[in-house]
Amino acid sequence: MKMLLTSGGVSNASIETALVELLGKPISEADALVIPTAIYAVPDFGSAYRIVTGTAKTPLAELGWKSLGLLELTALPSIDAEAWKSKVRETDALLVSGGDPIYLAHWVRESGLLDLVPELVDQVWVGVSAGSLVMAPRIGDALVEWQAPTGDQALGLVDFAMLTHVDHPLLPDNTMADAERWAASMDVPAYAIDDETAIRVVDGTVDVISEGHWRLF
Numbered sequence: 001m002k003m004l005l006t007s008g009g010v011s012n013a014s015i016e017t018a019l020v021e022l023l024g025k026p027i028s029e030a031d032a033l034v035i036p037t038a039i040y041a042v043p044d045f046g047s048a049y050r051i052v053t054g055t056a057k058t059p060l061a062e063l064g065w066k067s068l069g070l071l072e073l074t075a076l077p078s079i080d081a082e083a084w085k086s087k088v089r090e091t092d093a094l095l096v097s098g099g100d101p102i103y104l105a106h107w108v109r110e111s112g113l114l115d116l117v118p119e120l121v122d123q124v125w126v127g128v129s130a131g132s133l134v135m136a137p138r139i140g141d142a143l144v145e146w147q148a149p150t151g152d153q154a155l156g157l158v159d160f161a162m163l164t165h166v167d168h169p170l171l172p173d174n175t176m177a178d179a180e181r182w183a184a185s186m187d188v189p190a191y192a193i194d195d196e197t198a199i200r201v202v203d204g205t206v207d208v209i210s211e212g213h214w215r216l217f
Contacts, residue, residue, distance in 0.1 A: 001120045001157075002202050005132035007164035008195025009058030012211045015198045016063070022124045022200070023092055027063050030092040033071040034061050037107050038099025038130040040074070041146045051097045058128045058195075060095040073104075076111035085116055093124045096131030098164075103146040104134045105154045114155065129164045132199070136161040140182050158201055160189040167194055167213070176215060183217035190217045 002022045010016050016027075023030045036051045047056065052070055054062030061068055069087065071094070076084055088094070096104070108114045125135070133139050137156040143163075144152045163179045165171050179192035191199060196212025208214055 001117055001123055001125055002200075003125045003127070003135060003158070004198055004200055005125075005127045005135060005158075005162065006058075006195075006198040007129060007132070007166070007193045009056070009060050009128045010063055010126070011059060012196055014209050014211050015196075018198065018200050018209045019063075019093075019124070019126065022202070024122075025092070027065055029066050031067045031069075031090065032061075032065045032093040032095050032126075033069045033088065033091050035071050035073060035094055035096045035131070036099075037073040037097075038101065038104035038134070039097055041100035041103035044099070047097075047099075056097075058098065060097070060126060060128060065093075073107040073111040073113060076113070081112060085112075088113070088116060088123075089119065091123060093126055096125060096127045096134070098129030098131060100146045101130040101133040101139050101154055102144060102148050102150070102152065104130050105150070106146075106148050108134065108155060117157065132164060133162050135201075137188055138186070140185055142182055142185065158206070160191060160206070161186050162199065163190065163192045165195060166192045176213075179215065180217065186217075191215070192217070 039048045050056040135157045136154045138152045183190040193214040194212040197210035197214045
């Protein structure tokens with residue numbers, strides 16, 4: 001699976017160009033599924049509505065996709081597995097919203113989506129905030145809100161951790177200095193990125209796309 005791990009969505013031309021390159025086609029020719037699951041642990045039902053209607057402040061659904069569907073992970077265990085797996089295999093991109101990364105990690109496992117990941121060679125995982133953090137081995141104890149038996153462990157599909165929304169005007173306790181303290185508690189490489197930055201991962205190769213600022217600890 002190819003990944004575009006963002007803080008604030010497809011927020012500028014550089015990140016959009018990277019997305020098109022990963023898709024291998026224009027966005028207008030690509031099919032996508034929106035995964036809002038992470039937001040329900042906050043809980044912020046208004047944000048869930050904005051995410052799926054393409055009116056959130058973190059651009060994902062509103063980019064002009066050929067088609068959009070909704071993939072709610074909490075519903076998947078109660079329906080026929082092959083029915084939803086076939087839809088995921090047919091899509092080009094999974095648009096994974098922000099919210100709580102540990103709650104999201106739990107449902108990626110419980111839903112069976114994690115088991116499907118090895119088959120999704122051509123699909124692009126486009127994460128926003130929690131939708132990006134969930135790919136790390138762990139998120140750091142300081143970021144844990146929803147409690148799970150696995151503690152701060154996420155999915156481990158990349159070998160680095162992330163801190164998003166660095167220096168966001170609405171998050172005064174999320175400065176680059178705060179990020180440095182967070183990174184000191186991590187046992188893996190750690191990126192701190194702002195909302196104009198994304199991390200691209202293809203076949204284990206990692207690069208950063210940014211019109212803002214970021215740091216690798």
